[in-house]
Amino acid sequence: MRTYFVLDVENRRGVLERIASVLRRRMLQIETIVAAPSTDPARAVITFVVETDDFGLVRIETGLRKIVEVIAVHHTQDASDPAIESAILHFSDAAGTRSASADPDSLLLHVSGRPAAIDRLLKLLEKAGRVDIARTGEEAWPEVAGQHQRPESERNAPAD
Amino acid sequence: MIRTGAEIIWECLLKEGVGTVFGYPGGAILPAYDALTKYKKIHHVLVRHEQGAAHMADGFARASGRVGVAMATSGPGATNLVTGIATAMLDSSPIVCITGQVNSKLIGSDAFQEIDITGITLPITKHNYLVTRPQDVAPAMREAFELAASGRPGPVLVDITKDAQQGSCEFDWEEATPHRLRPQQAHAQASLIEEAARLINRSQRPVILAGHGILLSGAMRDVMALAERADIPVAVTLLGIGSFPGSHPLNLGMMGMHGEAWVNMAIQEADLLIALGMRFDDRVTGNLKSYAPLAKKIHVEIDASEINKNVPVDIALVDDLKRTVERLLPLVHETQHSKWHGRIRSFRGESSVRDIQNLPDEGHLYAAHVIHDLWRETSGDAVVVTDVGQHQMWEAQYYRHERPRSLITSGGLGTMGFALPAAIGAKISRPEAEVWAVVGDGGFQMTMAELATIVQERVALKIAIINNGFLGMVRQWQEFFHEGRYSETPLLSPDFARLAEAFGIPGRRVSERSQLAGVVRETRATDGPMLIDFRVEQEDSVYPMIPAGKALHEMIRRPSPLSETGADA
Numbered sequence: 001m002r003t004y005f006v007l008d009v010e011n012r013r014g015v016l017e018r019i020a021s022v023l024r025r026r027m028l029q030i031e032t033i034v035a036a037p038s039t040d041p042a043r044a045v046i047t048f049v050v051e052t053d054d055f056g057l058v059r060i061e062t063g064l065r066k067i068v069e070v071i072a073v074h075h076t077q078d079a080s081d082p083a084i085e086s087a088i089l090h091f092s093d094a095a096g097t098r099s100a101s102a103d104p105d106s107l108l109l110h111v112s113g114r115p116a117a118i119d120r121l122l123k124l125l126e127k128a129g130r131v132d133i134a135r136t137g138e139e140a141w142p143e144v145a146g147q148h149q150r151p152e153s154e155r156n157a158p159a160d
Numbered sequence: 161m162i163r164t165g166a167e168i169i170w171e172c173l174l175k176e177g178v179g180t181v182f183g184y185p186g187g188a189i190l191p192a193y194d195a196l197t198k199y200k201k202i203h204h205v206l207v208r209h210e211q212g213a214a215h216m217a218d219g220f221a222r223a224s225g226r227v228g229v230a231m232a233t234s235g236p237g238a239t240n241l242v243t244g245i246a247t248a249m250l251d252s253s254p255i256v257c258i259t260g261q262v263n264s265k266l267i268g269s270d271a272f273q274e275i276d277i278t279g280i281t282l283p284i285t286k287h288n289y290l291v292t293r294p295q296d297v298a299p300a301m302r303e304a305f306e307l308a309a310s311g312r313p314g315p316v317l318v319d320i321t322k323d324a325q326q327g328s329c330e331f332d333w334e335e336a337t338p339h340r341l342r343p344q345q346a347h348a349q350a351s352l353i354e355e356a357a358r359l360i361n362r363s364q365r366p367v368i369l370a371g372h373g374i375l376l377s378g379a380m381r382d383v384m385a386l387a388e389r390a391d392i393p394v395a396v397t398l399l400g401i402g403s404f405p406g407s408h409p410l411n412l413g414m415m416g417m418h419g420e421a422w423v424n425m426a427i428q429e430a431d432l433l434i435a436l437g438m439r440f441d442d443r444v445t446g447n448l449k450s451y452a453p454l455a456k457k458i459h460v461e462i463d464a465s466e467i468n469k470n471v472p473v474d475i476a477l478v479d480d481l482k483r484t485v486e487r488l489l490p491l492v493h494e495t496q497h498s499k500w501h502g503r504i505r506s507f508r509g510e511s512s513v514r515d516i517q518n519l520p521d522e523g524h525l526y527a528a529h530v531i532h533d534l535w536r537e538t539s540g541d542a543v544v545v546t547d548v549g550q551h552q553m554w555e556a557q558y559y560r561h562e563r564p565r566s567l568i569t570s571g572g573l574g575t576m577g578f579a580l581p582a583a584i585g586a587k588i589s590r591p592e593a594e595v596w597a598v599v600g601d602g603g604f605q606m607t608m609a610e611l612a613t614i615v616q617e618r619v620a621l622k623i624a625i626i627n628n629g630f631l632g633m634v635r636q637w638q639e640f641f642h643e644g645r646y647s648e649t650p651l652l653s654p655d656f657a658r659l660a661e662a663f664g665i666p667g668r669r670v671s672e673r674s675q676l677a678g679v680v681r682e683t684r685a686t687d688g689p690m691l692i693d694f695r696v697e698q699e700d701s702v703y704p705m706i707p708a709g710k711a712l713h714e715m716i717r718r719p720s721p722l723s724e725t726g727a728d729a
Binding site for chain 2: 013062
């Protein structure tokens with residue numbers, strides 16, 4: 001199953017490598033990954049997408065929680081959760097028709113939206129000419145993506 | 161107070177209560193070694209190879225429960241630590257390794273003796289640090305010690321650039337307190353503990369699986385109280401040996417690939433397994449599909465990533481083991497399981513007649529004889545540090561350990577060459593203890609350069625080489641599974657007794673059982689180190705053995721003198 005992981009991490013050197021190591025040891029390929037500082041410069045949000053099963057999901061989560069810089073782990077497979085991706089499209093008109101851009105032979109577009117919407121746009125443009133693309137990878141919003149995933153301390157809080 | 165980064169390293173070690181560091185100097189760690197001359201309270205043990213330093217720190221930690229410290233320079237000094245770090249990682253041993261690194265401006269330039277040791281050790285440490293400024297030395301050191309010893313213990317590496325060691329800053333220990341944003345470790349839910357107690361109280365055929373975590377959390381008395389209250393037999397893992405007294409009537413012995421037949425049979429017939437601080441390693445479970453098919457499983461483990469990793473469990477209690485058993489104990493009823501114990505006794509069957517101890521030796525010296533007689537002569541009171549291979553399994557079978565931290569061995573990584581340096585570390589951490597390194601002829605030759613360390617440091621270590629002229633466990637696998645083709649396992653060795661003498665260590669050779677006790681007594685009576693080269697039967701095998709991928713009950717047993725049918729299942 002395709003799973004979004006959204007991590008709240010300390011914004012320190014090497015944390016991305018530690019996360020990648022957890023996935024590599026489980027022989028998983030990262031489909032997309034986005035990392036950026038949050039509003040608190042001491043923290044960052046890292047979103048990645050992997051294909052895994054229920055067993056793998058637990059192993060990834062528990063492995064990630066062992067990383068010292070990882071503050072919280074959220075994950076979801078729910079496609080209705082907002083996942084946003086950006087892409088830069090470089091469109092060359094192979095048929096020789098002129099574009100509206102300043103460059104008569106190509107068009108540079110920056111688009112953002114649901115990954116599926118970007119896929120549809122790509123298909124449309126491919127019919128008209130050659131498209132080179134740089135996609136950012138998918139981002140999700142932690143509280144929404146992980147609304148069913150509370151921090152470990154809360155989940156295991158003593159009832160007595 | 162203003163201190164150099166190099167001085168701060170030693171200041172931090174003093175604050176952490178470190179009295180011994182195992183290491184080897186070199187270019188990038190020179191400022192630290194220069195500063196060491198001002199810190200007379202710290203004893204530095206000069207090793208002969210950095211791998212030895214890591215194993216010594218590991219042995220020090222396992223024998224004492226305190227964090228062991230190793231130090232090395234950059235490049236090859238750091239990479240030589242790697243096997244020792246991985247060994248500590250797999251066996252949850254708390255060590256801190258400090259490495260020198262090239263000047264921060266040279267990082268990434270392939271400078272002389274520059275290597276990315278934090279990258280290399282990333283998957284084999286709990287955490288690691290690259291420190292490039294003197295003001296970051298103390299926070300990294302302080303956090304490294306906290307991490308190494310807390311939760312599930314393990315190795316932490318602190319890589320410190322030369323300019324960070326040479327630069328100066330204000331040293332304030334209190335200011336260096338770790339500030340992490342992650343949530344604290346939680347406690348196991350009370351409802352789960354109650355459910356676990358209900359399972360224990362309902363069980364008719366329970367078995368406790370006692371692992372290393374019992375030793376690490378100091379829960380020996382609590383586990384014994386649990387076993388005695390509910391009359392539960394206890395099977396131990398290799399690293400769990402010593403967590404439950406070997407002579408206790410409820411102690412069944414070691415489980416797993418070379419565990420006794422009745423132990424594995426009991427696990428297969430149990431209706432409840434209470435796994436305490438163990439991780440269902442493949443050497444313990446055999447084929448997972450047929451492992452303990454009748455049993456509910458309770459798993460008490462501090463590391464959440466071990467839960468359901470290999471064996472699905474019914475109740476997982478993720479918490480400190482001692483705290484959990486303390487909470488569990490009042491909920492468990494006093495009971496007796498006489499019928500179950502009788503059933504387990506019946507599993508023993510003809511085991512004793514197959515035991516090499518009970519077979520005529522016909523003039524041969526068997527490794528099992530050596531281990532058994534060593535146990536008898538030392539009254540089971542020694543700290544034994546073993547290497548990896550056949551002798552390791554024979555030690556686990558024939559030396560009965562009564563106390564925690566009395567067997568030190570490389571379980572998870574299976575590191576040959578571990579015993580000699582780890583035993584040095586163990587002896588230095590517990591000078592009052594009688595410490596024996598029990599090591600095969602193969603493993604001994606991997607790290608035997610540390611004999612010089614023993615002499616230089618005047619370490620009164622006793623060394624027993626179980627010398628069968630083979631890489632014995634590999635030979636055994638070749639015999640069982642490769643039609644006896646002994647590919648590169650016969651081993652030519654030097655005369656170990658004379659080799660020891662060359663280092664200034666008394667050496668003896670024993671090739672008959674009649675000599676054995678006398679030489680062991682002489683060794684024990686000798687002040688300082690001594691080495692015995694036991695020339696044992698060359699092609700003996702460790703029995704029982706569960707072939708890889710087979711179920712626990714599908715074991716190869718020592719041929720019975722009653723049937724002489726060869727290996728039987």
